[in-house]
Amino acid sequence: MSYLKEKILKDGVVIxxxxxxxxxxxNHQIDPIVxxxxxxxxxxxxxxxxxxxxxxxxASGIAPAILVASELNVPMLFAKKTEPSTLQNxxxxxxxxxxxxxxxxxxxxxxxxxxSADDKVLIxxxxxxxxxxxLGLIDLVRxxxxxxxxxxxxxxxxxxxxxxxxxxxxxxxxxxxxxxxLENNTVHFVEE
Amino acid sequence: MSYLKEKILKDGVVIxxxxxxxxxxxNHQIDPIVxxxxxxxxxxxxxxxxxxxxxxxxASGIAPAILVASELNVPMLFAKKTEPSTLQNxxxxxxxxxxxxxxxxxxxxxxxxxxSADDKVLIxxxxxxxxxxxLGLIDLVRxxxxxxxxxxxxxxxxxxxxxxxxxxxxxxxxxxxxxxxLENNTVHFVEE
Numbered sequence: 179m180s181y182l183k184e185k186i187l188k189d190g191v192v193i194x195x196x197x198x199x200x201x202x203x204x205n206h207q208i209d210p211i212v213x214x215x216x217x218x219x220x221x222x223x224x225x226x227x228x229x230x231x232x233x234x235x236x237a238s239g240i241a242p243a244i245l246v247a248s249e250l251n252v253p254m255l256f257a258k259k260t261e262p263s264t265l266q267n268x269x270x271x272x273x274x275x276x277x278x279x280x281x282x283x284x285x286x287x288x289x290x291x292x293x294s295a296d297d298k299v300l301i302x303x304x305x306x307x308x309x310x311x312x313l314g315l316i317d318l319v320r321x322x323x324x325x326x327x328x329x330x331x332x333x334x335x336x337x338x339x340x341x342x343x344x345x346x347x348x349x350x351x352x353x354x355x356x357x358x359x360l361e362n363n364t365v366h367f368v369e370e
Numbered sequence: 371m372s373y374l375k376e377k378i379l380k381d382g383v384v385i386x387x388x389x390x391x392x393x394x395x396x397n398h399q400i401d402p403i404v405x406x407x408x409x410x411x412x413x414x415x416x417x418x419x420x421x422x423x424x425x426x427x428x429a430s431g432i433a434p435a436i437l438v439a440s441e442l443n444v445p446m447l448f449a450k451k452t453e454p455s456t457l458q459n460x461x462x463x464x465x466x467x468x469x470x471x472x473x474x475x476x477x478x479x480x481x482x483x484x485x486s487a488d489d490k491v492l493i494x495x496x497x498x499x500x501x502x503x504x505l506g507l508i509d510l511v512r513x514x515x516x517x518x519x520x521x522x523x524x525x526x527x528x529x530x531x532x533x534x535x536x537x538x539x540x541x542x543x544x545x546x547x548x549x550x551x552l553e554n555n556t557v558h559f560v561e562e
Contacts, residue, residue, distance in 0.1 A: 207484040208446045210439050236429035237448065241436040247402050248437065254400045256429065292399040 181215045182332065183355050183367060192363045196307075196335065197279075204332060205238035205304050216354055217245035220302065220330040223352045227327040229300045231255055231293075233319065235275075235286060235311050242332060243302040255293070257286045257318060271321040275314040278307070286314055293322030306331040306353060309340030316347055328352060335360075336368050373407045374524065375547050375559060384555045388499075388527065389471075396524060397430040397496050408546055409437035412494065412522040415544045419519040421492045423447055423485075425511065427467075427478060427503050434524060435494040447485070449478045449507060463513040467506040470499070478506055485514030498523040498545060501532030508539055520544060527552075528560050 182204075191199040203209035220242070229250055234243035235257040247254035270287040277284065293299075299319045303311055312329050319326050326349050334341060334353035337360075344351045356368035374396075383391040395401035412434070421442055426435035427449040439446035451467075462479040469476065485491075491511045495503055504521050511518050518541050526533060526545035529552075536543045548560035 201481065202483065203445075206448065206450065206481060208436060208439070208448075210436075210443050210445065213436065214440060237432060237450075240429060240432040241446070244400060244402075244405065244433040244436060245440065247400070248406060251402050253395075253402065254433070256398065256400075258398065258429075289393065289398060291394065 180219065180354060182212055185209065185212055186333070186355060186357075186365055190365060192360045192365060195360050196338070198333070198335075198357065198360055198365065200333065208241050213241055213245060216242050216332055217249060219354050220246050220300075220352070221249055224300055224328055224330065227300065228298055229327060230296065230298045231324075232300050232302055233257070233288075233315055234302045235259070235315060238304040239302055242304065242330075246300070246302060246330070253292070255288060257288050257315060259284045259286055271318045273314040273317045273321075275310050276308075277310065286318070288318050290322065293319060293324055295323030297322065297324030298327045299324055300327055301329045302331075303329070304332045306334040306340040306344075306351070307338040309338075309343040312340065312344050312351075313347060316344070316349060330354075333357065372411065372546060374404055377401065377404055378525070378547060378549075378557055382557060384552050384557060387552050388530070390525070390527075390549065390552055390557065392525065400433050405433055405437060408434050408524055409441060411546050412438050412492075412544070413441055416492055416520050416522065419492065420490055421519060422488065422490045423516075424492050424494055425449070425480075425507055426494045427451070427507060430496040431494055431503075434496065434522075438492070438494060438522070445484070447480060449480050449510060451476045451478055463510045465506040465509045465513075467502050468500075469502065478510070480510050482514065485511060485516055487515030489514065489516030490519045491516055492519055493521045493541075494523075495521070496524045498526040498532040498536075498543070499530040501530075501535040504532065504536050504543075505539060508536070508541060522546075525549065 232247040328350040331353040336356045359366040424439040424446045520542040523545040528548045550560045551558045
C-alpha cells in the first residue's frame with residue numbers, strides 16, 4: 179500500500195459522504211515524505227512521455243507539480259484564478275472552472291507566452307472530483323495548440339464523474355489513490 | 371552572480387519604477403533550475419537553524435517553500451487567503467494582510483493544529499516589498515507561540531520598507547536578490 183493511502187487511513191478525516199479532509203499532510207500542511215512519494219509515482223507512471231511542461235492550478239496543485247517538474251527539469255506553469263471580468267487581454271488564454279464545493283465559477287488564466295503548439299503537458303492536481311479543474315487546464319493547453327500527455331492526480335474521488343470526463347476528452351488519467359466511497363465515515367479505496 | 375540575478379537581467383521585465391515582472395521563471399511559469407538554486411541558497415544560509423517547519427502564503431511562495439521543506443525533510447505549511455468574514459472559527463489563527471499592489475486587505479488563516487510553541491519556522495516568499503505578507507506570517511507563527519528563525523526571500527525590492535520592518539520585528543532576513551532601483555527601466559541590484 180502506498181504511503182499516501184496509509185496517511186489517508188491514519189490522518190484523513192471524513193467530513194461527510196463526499197468530503198475528505200487531508201489538510202494535515204496534502205493541501206495545507208504538506209508532509210515532505212508523502213509529497214516525494216507522490217512525485218515518484220507520477221514520474222514512474224509517465225516516464226515514457228516526452229514531457230516539456232508540468233501544469234497545475236493554484237494553490238494546492240503547486241507543491242506536487244513543482245517536485246515533478248524539478249525532477250524532469252522542465253518548467254512548471256500554474257494557472258491563476260481571477261475574478262470574472264469583461265476585460266479582454268489578448269495575451270491570455272482563459273477558461274471558466276466551476277467549483278461544485280464552493281458553488282462558484284472562476285475565470286482561470288495563463289499567459290499565452292507559456293503554452294505553445296510544441297508543448298507536451300503533464301497536468302497535476304491534488305484532487306479529482308467532478309473534473310472541472312482538469313478539464314479547464316486541458317482546454318488551456320489545447321487553446322495553445324499543445325498536447326496533454328496525461329493527468330496525474332493525488333486523490334481521486336472515484337464516485338464522482340471527473341475521471342470519466344477526462345477519458346472522454348481523450349486524455350489518460352493516473353490517480354495515486356482512488357476512493358470508492360466515504361460512506362459511514364470510512365474510506366474505501368477502489369480495488370486494484 | 372547568482373543564476374536568479376542573471377535571469378532577472380535577461381528575462382525580467384521592468385513595468386514601472388516599482389514593478390518587476392518575473393512571471394516567465396518565478397511566479398507563473400517556474401524555471402526548475404532557478405528554483406533549485408533558490409532552494410540551495412536558502413538551505414545554505416539557514417543551515418545552522420534547527421528548522422521544524424517551512425511556512426509561506428499561497429500561491430507564489432509555495433514552489434520555493436516546498437523545495438526547501440523537502441530537502442530539510444520537514445513539513446511545509448501555507449497560509450490561505452480567505453474573504454474577510456465575521457464567522458469566527460476557534461481552530462484558526464488569523465491575521466490581516468494588506469496588499470499595496472492590489473489595494474486590498476485579505477484575511478489570512480492557518481489551522482491552529484499546525485503551529486505550536488515547539489516550532490522553529492522558516493518563512494519563505496517570492497517577493498518582499500512592503501513586508502505585509504512576511505509580517506502577517508510572523509504574526510501567525512507567534513500566535514502559536516513558536517519562533518520565526520528567519521525570512522527567506524527570492525526577490526527583495528530594497529527601495530521599499532519591508533526588510534526594515536522585518537528586522538524591527540526581531541527577525542533575520544535573507545534575500546537572494548536585492549533590487550536597489552527599477553528606475554529608467556533598468557534593474558540595479560544592491561552592491562554587496
